[in-house]
Amino acid sequence: xxxxxxxxxxxxxxxxxxxRDIDAESPTAQRLMDMGFVPGTPIRAVRTAPMGDPTTxxxxxxxxxxxxxxxxxxxxxxxxxxx
Amino acid sequence: xxxKIERNVYLVGNPNSGKTSLFNSMTGxxxxxxxxxxxTVQKLEGITSTERATLTICDLPGTYSLTPAxxxxxxxxxxxxxxxxxxxxxxxxxANFERNMFLTTQLIExxxxxxxxxxxFDSFSKAGGTIDLQKFTNFTGATPFPTVxxxxxxxxxxxxxxxxxxxxxxxxxENWLTLPEEWLAAAEEVLKLKQTNWQKAKPTQRYSxxxxxxxxxxxxxxxxxxxxxxxLAETLSKGRAKPVKITDLACELATDRYxxxxxxxxxxxxxxxxxxxxxxxxxxxxxxxxxxxxPIFALLMGWVFWTTFxxxxxxxxxxxxxxxSIRGFVQTNMQDSLIKELMIGGIISGVGxxxxxxxxxxILFFWIAILEDSGYMSRAAFIMDRMMNSIGLHGRAFIPMxxxxxxxxxxxxxxxxxxNRFQRLLTMxxxxxxxxxxxxxxxxxxxxxxxxxxxxxxxxxxxxxNLLVLIFLGQxxxxxxxxxxxxxxxxxxxxYRLPTPSSVxxxxxxxxxxxxEKAGTVILAGAIxxxxxxxxxxxxxxxxDYNAELAELNAQKITVQVSDQIAQISHKRDIELMxxxxxxxxxxxxxxxMRPLGFSWRETVSLIPxxxxxESVVSTLSVLYLPYSEHIGDAMRKTGxxxxxxxxxxxxxxxxxxxxxxxxxxxxxxxxxxxxxxALIVYFAIAYIVSFVALKIGxxxxxxxxxxxxxxxxFIAVSAGWYLLRTxxxxxxxxxxxxxxxxxxxxxxxxxxxxxx
Numbered sequence: 001x002x003x004x005x006x007x008x009x010x011x012x013x014x015x016x017x018x019x020r021d022i023d024a025e026s027p028t029a030q031r032l033m034d035m036g037f038v039p040g041t042p043i044r045a046v047r048t049a050p051m052g053d054p055t056t057x058x059x060x061x062x063x064x065x066x067x068x069x070x071x072x073x074x075x076x077x078x079x080x081x082x083x
Numbered sequence: 084x085x086x087k088i089e090r091n092v093y094l095v096g097n098p099n100s101g102k103t104s105l106f107n108s109m110t111g112x113x114x115x116x117x118x119x120x121x122x123t124v125q126k127l128e129g130i131t132s133t134e135r136a137t138l139t140i141c142d143l144p145g146t147y148s149l150t151p152a153x154x155x156x157x158x159x160x161x162x163x164x165x166x167x168x169x170x171x172x173x174x175x176x177x178a179n180f181e182r183n184m185f186l187t188t189q190l191i192e193x194x195x196x197x198x199x200x201x202x203x204f205d206s207f208s209k210a211g212g213t214i215d216l217q218k219f220t221n222f223t224g225a226t227p228f229p230t231v232x233x234x235x236x237x238x239x240x241x242x243x244x245x246x247x248x249x250x251x252x253x254x255x256x257e258n259w260l261t262l263p264e265e266w267l268a269a270a271e272e273v274l275k276l277k278q279t280n281w282q283k284a285k286p287t288q289r290y291s292x293x294x295x296x297x298x299x300x301x302x303x304x305x306x307x308x309x310x311x312x313x314x315l316a317e318t319l320s321k322g323r324a325k326p327v328k329i330t331d332l333a334c335e336l337a338t339d340r341y342x343x344x345x346x347x348x349x350x351x352x353x354x355x356x357x358x359x360x361x362x363x364x365x366x367x368x369x370x371x372x373x374x375x376x377x378p379i380f381a382l383l384m385g386w387v388f389w390t391t392f393x394x395x396x397x398x399x400x401x402x403x404x405x406x407x408s409i410r411g412f413v414q415t416n417m418q419d420s421l422i423k424e425l426m427i428g429g430i431i432s433g434v435g436x437x438x439x440x441x442x443x444x445x446i447l448f449f450w451i452a453i454l455e456d457s458g459y460m461s462r463a464a465f466i467m468d469r470m471m472n473s474i475g476l477h478g479r480a481f482i483p484m485x486x487x488x489x490x491x492x493x494x495x496x497x498x499x500x501x502x503n504r505f506q507r508l509l510t511m512x513x514x515x516x517x518x519x520x521x522x523x524x525x526x527x528x529x530x531x532x533x534x535x536x537x538x539x540x541x542x543x544x545x546x547x548x549n550l551l552v553l554i555f556l557g558q559x560x561x562x563x564x565x566x567x568x569x570x571x572x573x574x575x576x577x578x579y580r581l582p583t584p585s586s587v588x589x590x591x592x593x594x595x596x597x598x599x600e601k602a603g604t605v606i607l608a609g610a611i612x613x614x615x616x617x618x619x620x621x622x623x624x625x626x627x628d629y630n631a632e633l634a635e636l637n638a639q640k641i642t643v644q645v646s647d648q649i650a651q652i653s654h655k656r657d658i659e660l661m662x663x664x665x666x667x668x669x670x671x672x673x674x675x676x677m678r679p680l681g682f683s684w685r686e687t688v689s690l691i692p693x694x695x696x697x698e699s700v701v702s703t704l705s706v707l708y709l710p711y712s713e714h715i716g717d718a719m720r721k722t723g724x725x726x727x728x729x730x731x732x733x734x735x736x737x738x739x740x741x742x743x744x745x746x747x748x749x750x751x752x753x754x755x756x757x758x759x760x761x762a763l764i765v766y767f768a769i770a771y772i773v774s775f776v777a778l779k780i781g782x783x784x785x786x787x788x789x790x791x792x793x794x795x796x797x798f799i800a801v802s803a804g805w806y807l808l809r810t811x812x813x814x815x816x817x818x819x820x821x822x823x824x825x826x827x828x829x830x831x832x833x834x835x836x837x838x839x840x
Contacts, residue, residue: 022334031147033333035182061357062182070572
């Protein structure tokens, strides 16, 4: 099975992926993890704002908007059958 | 009769969990707004009593986890020990169960037994969710109460429960949310280093032991703690394909917590899946649509702006006439005295200056309450974030900034919609640089006075400079402080809801009362101080006995000549009186500072009453310049003022200080004297520097030939325009690294040496 790992900021709107890792270097990482962005969690890119940033994501049943600077910290895995 | 139990109740919960609604429905009107000691974060306390107990309910700032990201959230952690001795009510938005339970899990891990308010229960069950409350209690040891805080449903039994003699603890249950053994053992070892143990330690000590284990940057951590971390990582790695690194511990703990939460939820509830129903997602796709989103938002903003400031003018007119009639009443019914002058010149004008803002504030906050409650505010922030981010602001800052065009006072109050304190202060700092409607007539007046030929061109130039200053200051401050303040951008999208009258009422009541009580007093005091400066000392030694002369002239038969003379003499007297008053003395005292800008002492003096209201700059100038000419512009030219200095003076007037009312609300809303004074210095410094640069550029231009002048102006305009354009392009393109496809694997990510490849 082919798996592609991309940054969450590159996940196209409307597609689903699974969180793989979070950049632990960033001080924002802790907060993201506390909010449920932990490895293995399914996530969906919902919509990108008219000006191109931020993007809303659906995770654990709620929606949250992240800027590229935050979503770029998260690595996700897109499974072919998810697309 | 036995005395009542006194108990402190602390509400903790996620932002948007309905904590404040629950607080409102629990306490009614008996509340007190104060500050947390040491920090300028608002503390909301209320009292409610039942037959058996008096409960002091404290609304703690909303937070997603105990690990603080902002000063507000730090309060929760700092208060937790104190709160553990009372009663902690954990407000959980059950429509967003998993994430809300994270905080609950943290609390339970620290040995706290919270009373859980399962809020928004109505939308949860409407969406098809069910929960077995008995199982929830059995597996968590916490007592759950389904509530709908917006309507007050369920709060009664919650209050009754916490008002009981002793809150019974569920002891005979297995708690699924407590720390796993490996973690507990490691935390115990960390605590041993601190000569204590888990059993004895307070919740905050337990918390800090845990955070010692997971801290992402363990710099300065002692080798013993590092060793414990290594051992823990090793223990956790057992039986796994991929070993756990010590930098992964934070992630491990968070993952483990969510695993426990998932297990609990699977055992006792069935969730609807998502908190935003499909029809709302469709609504979202229109309201935040790529092309429709911005126009819809613009229309809504236009409506809010129009009702606030245009419709608001009607009640403002009533306020005006009310103040005028009171003034008229005092004028006719009081004996001439200093007190009467104080009443008219100081108090009534001051009070009038306060009440005049009330219609604006109430109308604006009516809409803000509706936008906020309905959930649209988060969408607006979502739409506007990129633009606001270009000047270092949060998307939510757009509404206060745009309201600043109408009046800075409600705009500063509106910054409360921004949760993050740093962002809020930054927005407050920038709002006074937005030219408000009251400054417009002053500009028109000044431009018309100094440049009667083409005032609009100069006005445009002033606006342009103002905009540049605004953007520049925003970028500078966010650049300077961004690294210091750890404030992640996380914009939660709440589901759309129908606003309730009670929450709108609470917002209006709180804002209105707060404004009158807090800011009103400052504005009034400012008005009185300016009045004192302008009428004292009472006796000014005059060079000539004007009154005798006037009396003599008045006694004569009135002819055109005589009335001319009377007017002339009384003008001369007025000027001399004015020069003798403290205000003019103060102006002359600070004149040396202003001289490099080419201002005479008259301009300097006129800036002082401008503190109160910028209109007074013009009226003071007209009095001071009367002996030279009826027309200020002519008079100023006669006394050596060039169009250049006039322009510089206008620029300075525009920038040097927000009006006293804005300053008053900034002081009260920021809760920090230091910040207010700093802001004042910043405005003054900016005004000074910008004016000085403009003066120097202008002077350089004047000595050169006309074509060179044109060239330089074109150059400045082009470079300023380029600066603006670049700012926007940069923000629209975004950070190169984050949009880079290989960013996840790139080792130099987030560092400046990224090759972009």
